[in-house]
Amino acid sequence: MTGARSYHAGVAAEEIVARHYQQRGLVLREQRWRGTAGEVDLIFAEGAGLVFVExxxxxxxxxxxxxxxPRQMERIYAAASEYLGQMPLGQATESRFDVALVDGTGQVEILEAAFGI
Structure with missing residues (x-):
């Protein structure tokens, strides 16, 4: 897949996943949030906690x-840690790391707490 096609396919997949989470009542806080350590595709508020989604x-x-x-997971951890630093409770903010899989037909499979610190 070319760079531009890959980029647009990734954005489309993120949009599908964002709608999926929003239908479940989570609030989208950030899309493609970039810190100095890397990028987190989607960040949702769930109650008082946060869900970081790859x-x-x-x-x-x-x-x-x-x-x-594994290296990508490490970058996501580092970026999430940076994001949590902005929160009132900092690193003590309840959070989890999900992986959202999107297949060629646009179906979504969520792996909640797929990896963690």
Missing amino acids: VKASDNFESAAAHLR
């Missing part, structure tokens, strides 16, 4: 999940 899209859920690598 979106992965591919032809099927299995290949989408395979795109998440």
